[in-house]
Amino acid sequence: xxxxxxxxxxxxxxxxxxxxxxxxxxxxxxxxxxxxxxxxxxxxxxxxxxxxxxxxxxxxxxxxxxxxxxxxxxxxxxxxxxxxxxxxxxxxxxxxxxxxxxxxxxxxxxxxxxxxxxx
Amino acid sequence: xxxxxxxxxxxxxxxxxxxxxxxxxxxxxxxxxxxxxxxxxxxxxxxxxxxxxxxxxxxxxxxxxxxxxxxxxxxxxxxxxxxxxxxxxxxxxxxxxxxxxxxxxxxxxxx
Numbered sequence: 131x132x133x134x135x136x137x138x139x140x141x142x143x144x145x146x147x148x149x150x151x152x153x154x155x156x157x158x159x160x161x162x163x164x165x166x167x168x169x170x171x172x173x174x175x176x177x178x179x180x181x182x183x184x185x186x187x188x189x190x191x192x193x194x195x196x197x198x199x200x201x202x203x204x205x206x207x208x209x210x211x212x213x214x215x216x217x218x219x220x221x222x223x224x225x226x227x228x229x230x231x232x233x234x235x236x237x238x239x240x241x242x243x244x245x246x247x248x249x
Numbered sequence: 250x251x252x253x254x255x256x257x258x259x260x261x262x263x264x265x266x267x268x269x270x271x272x273x274x275x276x277x278x279x280x281x282x283x284x285x286x287x288x289x290x291x292x293x294x295x296x297x298x299x300x301x302x303x304x305x306x307x308x309x310x311x312x313x314x315x316x317x318x319x320x321x322x323x324x325x326x327x328x329x330x331x332x333x334x335x336x337x338x339x340x341x342x343x344x345x346x347x348x349x350x351x352x353x354x355x356x357x358x359x360x
Contacts, residue, residue, distance in 0.1 A: 167349070169295075176251050176338065176351060176353045177295065177338050177340075177351045177354070178351060179340070179348070179350065179351060182348065182349070190345075190348040190349075192347075193346060193347055226294060226295070233301070233342050234285075234300045234301060234304075235285035235287075235297045235299075235300035235301075235306075235340070236285070236287075237296075237300070237306055238294075238296070239294040239295055239296070240294065241294055242294055
């Protein structure tokens with residue numbers, strides 16, 4: 131059974147850097163074709179894809195956020211870390227991580243972690 | 250504004266069928282057979298219902314089906330049940346630069 135869980139601060143100040151950790155079990159990020167992605171959802175709004183890292187360390191970023199995002203993996207710890215710099219109130223959202231295999235969609239998803247950006 | 254266009258709402262009575270559309274461009278929906286659909290109940294994480302246009306993950310009822318024509322993908326829910334009431338999001342691979350784009354979501358109401 132694959133499970134993922136996001137962790138990180140619930141409140142960050144504007145201009146600060148957000149660091150989120152996705153801890154997973156039930157699969158290995160060293161297995162060919164496997165990836166972990168990050169998706170966010172502002173309150174009452176739609177999903178927005180942020181970033182994805184593959185087993186071979188191939189990394190993909192949303193073009194609109196690429197300059198602010200960094201995704202890394204620690205295969206030994208079964209963790210993926212997303213950092214987002216220069217946080218703004220518009221970045222207030224629930225942040226999800228999800229398992230991905232090639233381009234077969236994100237399945238399953240973590241429970242999500244809410245992040246509020248406010249001074 | 251989301252990259253893929255979905256109707257904000259859809260509805261149907263129990264037992265009926267409803268179809269939700271997802272319109273993109275030749276750079277995403279029309280260019281690849283990598284369209285996914287997600288179901289999201291209030292306060293819950295999204296759940297994959299369809300991948301690669303028309304494939305169902307294990308455990309998803311066959312009442313859910315997907316299709317694509319040109320730049321528009323569709324999700325059809327047949328034999329509507331009360332538990333199908335949720336938000337539905339489409340997504341598509343959009344090439345190596347944009348990679349993945351989502352639709353704005355459709356709220357499905359079971360009357």
